Amino acid sequence: MTQPAQTQPADQNRIRIFDTTLRDGEQSPGVALNHAQKLEIAHSLARMGVDVIEAGFPIASAGDLEGVSRIAREVRGPIIAGLARANKADIEAAAKAVEAAEKPRIHTFIATSPIHMAKKLQLEPDAVVERAVQAVKMARSFVDDVEFSAEDATRSETAFLIRIFQAAVEAGATTINIPDTVGYTTPEEIRALFSEIRAALPAHVILSSHCHDDLGMAVANSIAAAEGGARQIECTINGIGERAGNASLEEIVMAFHTRRDHYGFETGIRTRELYRASRLVSRLSGMPVQPNKAIVGDNAFAHESGIHQDGVIKARETYEIMNAELVGREAAVLVMGKHSGRAAFRKALHDLGYEDLPDDKVQYLFGRFKDLADRKGQIYSDDLRALVESRADVPQTFTLEGFQITSGMNMTPVAFVRLQTPDGAVDATSHGDGPVDAAYGAISKITGLNPELETYRIQAVTKGDDALGEVSITARYGEKLLSGTGVATDIVEASARAWVRVMNMIVAGMGSERREGEFAPGRI
Ligand code: KIV
Numbered sequence: 001m002t003q004p005a006q007t008q009p010a011d012q013n014r015i016r017i018f019d020t021t022l023r024d025g026e027q028s029p030g031v032a033l034n035h036a037q038k039l040e041i042a043h044s045l046a047r048m049g050v051d052v053i054e055a056g057f058p059i060a061s062a063g064d065l066e067g068v069s070r071i072a073r074e075v076r077g078p079i080i081a082g083l084a085r086a087n088k089a090d091i092e093a094a095a096k097a098v099e100a101a102e103k104p105r106i107h108t109f110i111a112t113s114p115i116h117m118a119k120k121l122q123l124e125p126d127a128v129v130e131r132a133v134q135a136v137k138m139a140r141s142f143v144d145d146v147e148f149s150a151e152d153a154t155r156s157e158t159a160f161l162i163r164i165f166q167a168a169v170e171a172g173a174t175t176i177n178i179p180d181t182v183g184y185t186t187p188e189e190i191r192a193l194f195s196e197i198r199a200a201l202p203a204h205v206i207l208s209s210h211c212h213d214d215l216g217m218a219v220a221n222s223i224a225a226a227e228g229g230a231r232q233i234e235c236t237i238n239g240i241g242e243r244a245g246n247a248s249l250e251e252i253v254m255a256f257h258t259r260r261d262h263y264g265f266e267t268g269i270r271t272r273e274l275y276r277a278s279r280l281v282s283r284l285s286g287m288p289v290q291p292n293k294a295i296v297g298d299n300a301f302a303h304e305s306g307i308h309q310d311g312v313i314k315a316r317e318t319y320e321i322m323n324a325e326l327v328g329r330e331a332a333v334l335v336m337g338k339h340s341g342r343a344a345f346r347k348a349l350h351d352l353g354y355e356d357l358p359d360d361k362v363q364y365l366f367g368r369f370k371d372l373a374d375r376k377g378q379i380y381s382d383d384l385r386a387l388v389e390s391r392a393d394v395p396q397t398f399t400l401e402g403f404q405i406t407s408g409m410n411m412t413p414v415a416f417v418r419l420q421t422p423d424g425a426v427d428a429t430s431h432g433d434g435p436v437d438a439a440y441g442a443i444s445k446i447t448g449l450n451p452e453l454e455t456y457r458i459q460a461v462t463k464g465d466d467a468l469g470e471v472s473i474t475a476r477y478g479e480k481l482l483s484g485t486g487v488a489t490d491i492v493e494a495s496a497r498a499w500v501r502v503m504n505m506i507v508a509g510m511g512s513e514r515r516e517g518e519f520a521p522g523r524i
């Protein structure tokens with residue numbers, strides 16, 4: 001058997017999981033989460049047992065500040081962190097946003113690489129150290145828990161990193177983060193960098209890694225950082241984030257879990273929550289998970305070849321190094337049929353972990369379940385999950401009552417749509433480039449709202465020709481970016497539901513106001 005890579009006292013082996021899905025993950029191009037969606041993800045992260053939730057970048061907009069405050073007010077368990085550049089306005093905004101948290105943290109950062117200091121900040125290294133010290137001191141005047149990051153650390157001079165980190169610790173930083181901002185480092189390099197910095201800082205300071213995936217090494221680099229002394233790892237669900245993304249939370253957690261014989265590290269994550277969180281983030285962000293993605297991809301536990309299937313039937317361990325249940329992926333279980341009643345429906349939701357849904361939501365979902373059961377007959381666990389996660393968390397000014405599409409080769413598609421509106425049922429007809437475009441045109445005629453569709457994605461929820469189709473879209477309406485999802489057995493219906501949801505979000509004043517990239521940390 002392989003020997004543990006490190007032998008350390010018990011609590012020395014504990015890796016804190018710092019989730020930045022709601023901050024770095026939300027910086028993925030095209031992703032715009034509203035407050036309710038952010039809160040739902042934050043609750044899911046808390047249920048999973050992450051140690052820290054980086055809830056956003058409060059200075060980015062009034063909406064971002066409010067989003068972080070809501071999470072700080074309502075989510076209990078994890079530390080709630082707000083990001084701030086090393087300046088007064090950012091730190092004050094972060095402090096205000098996290099003030100109601102049970103365990104608040106301010107995470108402040110400044111770039112330390114020669115290229116960032118010279119070209120972006122246009123500051124001499126001494127001035128950068130001074131700014132870092134002032135920022136940490138100011139953050140400490142608001143909270144006891146302050147994290148300091150040296151942006152682009154892996155392209156910085158190690159001696160300068162040690163100097164700025166020692167100064168930040170002296171000023172009161174309790175966690176020091178060493179980000180691989182541009183995804184440039186290698187496992188060997190980052191392990192050595194962490195070891196050197198570990199030796200230069202007092203033992204009470206927690207070292208943190210934050211790796212990006214530009215060369216596909218974010219997870220490997222995060223694990224190597226832990227071998228070098230990191231005891232906090234910053235990562236995101238499904239690895240979403242700037243450019244190629246961040247290190248993927250589920251891969252890191254399962255690598256430590258499955259190979260604890262080798263690494264000897266522990267996390268506090270309830271692994272059975274991983275799949276549910278992955279699906280939630282994929283659905284709300286509109287970013288599908290690639291089928292061959294480790295842990296949470298559709299194919300991650302599928303055995304296609306006859307030899308493999310035969311082996312797995314005889315003994316699962318022949319081709320499986322972890323079992324699907326461990327990450328919350330029980331087989332597609334038949335849960336209900338069209339004769340199932342309300343009590344059975346509630347129980348099925350409960351068994352899937354949705355214990356805390358309010359009565360009006362259960363009522364709404366039961367109606368949708370009945371419609372679906374009429375069409376599909378048998379409802380599987382994944383169908384129910386899709387229904388729950390696409391549920392109406394937006395005030396329903398408009399609801400889809402019905403539609404009819406005429407479409408075919410060499411003809412212009414025409415859609416007839418009926419919506420229930422505050423003025424009663426209203427119909428409209430529209431032409432389009434395709435059936436979905438025609439349906440969108442008709443819906444827009446009824447609502448009088450015409451946002452611009454930016455992205456459109458479709459994926460099947462379960463297998464088979466009666467599978468639910470799930471459509472995720474993003475649309476721009478003036479300054480606002482909105483995302484909507486819809487599920488139905490009919491893909492035009494799923495598409496129409498997603499568009500109606502976007503209409504309802506516009507009416508409710510929802511959507512992200514941040515213009516793409518304007519306040520991304522890299523653009524100070
Ligand atoms: O990648 C990065 O450097 C960051 C910092 C703000 C921590 O996201």
Ligand code: ZN
Nearest residue numbers: 024181210212
């Ligand atoms: Zn980052």
